Amino acid sequence: MELNMEFVNVQRCCECERIATFMLLTTSLLLDIAIFLTILLFLVYKYYTRNNDFFKKRGVKHIPPTPFLGNFGEILLLKKHPAVWLKDLYDKFGDVPYFGVYIFDVPYLVIKSPEIVKHVMVKDFHHFMDRSMALARHDDIQPNMMFFQKGEEWKVTRSKMTPAFTSGKLKAMCPMLAANGSRLVTYIKNHYGKMDLEEMSSKYVVDGIFRVFFGMEAHCMDGTNKELTQLLLQLQQPSLKDTISIFCYLYQHHFVDWFKLSFGDDVMKNYCVGAFKEAMKARENSSIRVNDLIDIINDLKKSKEFAQSFDFDGEKVLAQPFQFFIAGHITSTLSLTYTLFELTVNPEVQAKARKVAQEMLNDYGGITYDALMDKKYCYLDMVFDETHRKYPALAYLDRACTADYKIPGTDYVLRKGDRLLIPTLGHNFDEKYFPNPEKYDPERFLDKHNQDGLYFLPFGEGPRACIGGRFAGLNLKVALTNILSNFTLEKIPETPKTITKNPKAFGVSPLERINIMFKPIE
Ligand code: HEM
Numbered sequence: 001m002e003l004n005m006e007f008v009n010v011q012r013c014c015e016c017e018r019i020a021t022f023m024l025l026t027t028s029l030l031l032d033i034a035i036f037l038t039i040l041l042f043l044v045y046k047y048y049t050r051n052n053d054f055f056k057k058r059g060v061k062h063i064p065p066t067p068f069l070g071n072f073g074e075i076l077l078l079k080k081h082p083a084v085w086l087k088d089l090y091d092k093f094g095d096v097p098y099f100g101v102y103i104f105d106v107p108y109l110v111i112k113s114p115e116i117v118k119h120v121m122v123k124d125f126h127h128f129m130d131r132s133m134a135l136a137r138h139d140d141i142q143p144n145m146m147f148f149q150k151g152e153e154w155k156v157t158r159s160k161m162t163p164a165f166t167s168g169k170l171k172a173m174c175p176m177l178a179a180n181g182s183r184l185v186t187y188i189k190n191h192y193g194k195m196d197l198e199e200m201s202s203k204y205v206v207d208g209i210f211r212v213f214f215g216m217e218a219h220c221m222d223g224t225n226k227e228l229t230q231l232l233l234q235l236q237q238p239s240l241k242d243t244i245s246i247f248c249y250l251y252q253h254h255f256v257d258w259f260k261l262s263f264g265d266d267v268m269k270n271y272c273v274g275a276f277k278e279a280m281k282a283r284e285n286s287s288i289r290v291n292d293l294i295d296i297i298n299d300l301k302k303s304k305e306f307a308q309s310f311d312f313d314g315e316k317v318l319a320q321p322f323q324f325f326i327a328g329h330i331t332s333t334l335s336l337t338y339t340l341f342e343l344t345v346n347p348e349v350q351a352k353a354r355k356v357a358q359e360m361l362n363d364y365g366g367i368t369y370d371a372l373m374d375k376k377y378c379y380l381d382m383v384f385d386e387t388h389r390k391y392p393a394l395a396y397l398d399r400a401c402t403a404d405y406k407i408p409g410t411d412y413v414l415r416k417g418d419r420l421l422i423p424t425l426g427h428n429f430d431e432k433y434f435p436n437p438e439k440y441d442p443e444r445f446l447d448k449h450n451q452d453g454l455y456f457l458p459f460g461e462g463p464r465a466c467i468g469g470r471f472a473g474l475n476l477k478v479a480l481t482n483i484l485s486n487f488t489l490e491k492i493p494e495t496p497k498t499i500t501k502n503p504k505a506f507g508v509s510p511l512e513r514i515n516i517m518f519k520p521i522e
Contacts, residue, residue, distance in 0.1 A: 054107040055100035062100035070102025081501035083395040083425040090426025114453025122462040132400040132419040134253035144319030174369040181482040187221040201336035213293040331393040338391040344489040354484040382442035388458030397422040427455040487518040
């Protein structure tokens with residue numbers, strides 16, 4: 001018994017000694033831990049506040065940042081959409097060419113002056129070639145998507161993908177788009193009653209993109225592809241995890257690599273990438289050539305020069321179709337949704353647009369490329385312009401400075417790596433450019449815009465502007481013409497009065513489900 005006691009004591013002593021070796025500063029382990037944590041916290045604080053006098057030193061108007069959060073607290077609490085947050089700051093700073101904001105610890109210069117915007121986007125583009133988003137090197141797809149690519153890699157991809165969007169290609173796509181428009185009419189007829197606009201638009205857009213770019217039937221509107229339609233619905237309701245991940249891609253790049261975060265929903269990515277892979281294989285094994293995106297990519301795979309310089313192999317080759325699917329689907333879905341909503345709550349605009357659509361169909365005997373391009377029916381384009389003004393696709397446009405640059409007419413010198421934002425919603429609701437901005441009024445686009453600088457940028461501008469803008473315009477007009485010539489759009493009790501921009505989404509998505517009634521025109 002005695003012996004046992006002694007043994008236990010000896011063991012305790014060894015433990016104490018072992019613990020003592022970890023006591024670095026004091027004789028108390030707890031005190032050591034407290035000191036260590038305080039130092040760590042201090043270092044993290046110093047790191048996160050290292051830029052907090054960035055704009056003060058440069059004499060740029062700004063709101064002093066809160067440590068760790070910068071000026072971004074409202075967004076993190078999901079109180080405001082980033083587009084609305086930036087618009088509010090745009091209004092607050094009044095008549096300045098630019099102002100500063102802090103997103104977490106990162107300073108961003110926000111450009112208000114349309115002249116400076118023009119320099120950044122077009123005239124001095126070679127200083128602002130990149131966007132300021134993270135590239136996830138652990139991912140096969142995201143760093144190869146054109147939207148995220150930087151410098152030379154972007155330039156090569158863009159030049160190789162541009163042939164998919166020539167006027168000739170767009171013209172050749174038109175019969176397929178027109179057929180998809182007829183299927184939309186059938187879909188609506190089969191679902192008489194109230195209709196969820198975002199769900200309907202998304203099915204129409206995805207069927208169109210799959211058919212035209214990938215030579216595949218997605219079968220969303222005919223209801224036979226339950227898996228994809230379910231995924232599309234999930235995409236419209238981003239989870240908190242998706243939102244955090246996207247914030248890291250946008251603003252806190254180091255977390256992307258540390259936690260190997262993926263951009264967007266992995267299930268959706270795997271579904272699409274699997275489908276594209278099959279489509280490419282099927283095309284490779286067939287003698288059919290339709291010059292769509294699949295043919296263009298298959299050609300690129302065979303091009304030694306391109307494959308060598310950019311490792312355009314394996315899964316990576318699938319980044320471009322996935323890119324077009326994501327960039328084209330979400331934006332076009334929202335454009336159509338918001339347009340139909342605005343036409344529902346503005347019946348006089350709806351009546352005018354219907355008259356123009358019917359004239360076009362009568363004059364051309366149906367939907368053709370020439371009909372869609374005819375300026376005589378430009379009211380339909382004005383309708384979409386007005387939608388994009390009230391509901392821009394992205395929260396803002398962004399650019400990273402790639403070589404030091406003195407902003408013309410000022411003493412401000414941007415350094416390589418500095419980040420810029422163009423506050424689209426701010427410009428779009430500025431009374432100076434668009435009087436009575438809350439009103440949905442396509443007529444305002446009878447006036448020419450962007451003459452002295454750039455302030456209306458629904459598809460961006462310059463070499464990095466949206467590659468699919470012209471395709472989107474055609475596809476949207478096909479849907480609108482078909483809908484307006486077959487149905488009237490009417491409010492129901494579930495139709496929201498106004499739209500709240502979903503603070504969890506980077507795209508300017510609605511928080512509410514938007515339901516309306518489609519009534520057939522006899
Ligand atoms: C109404 C529909 C659409 C809207 C409002 C829209 C809007 C935009 C905007 C604002 C940008 C950023 C431009 C900039 O930073 O200057 C962009 C980029 C892009 N869009 Fe679209 N887009 C639409 C449809 C499409 C479609 C249908 C596709 C493809 C099929 C597409 C593919 C892309 C790509 C690949 C980029 C990145 C271009 C680059 O970095 O070179 N978009 N889009």
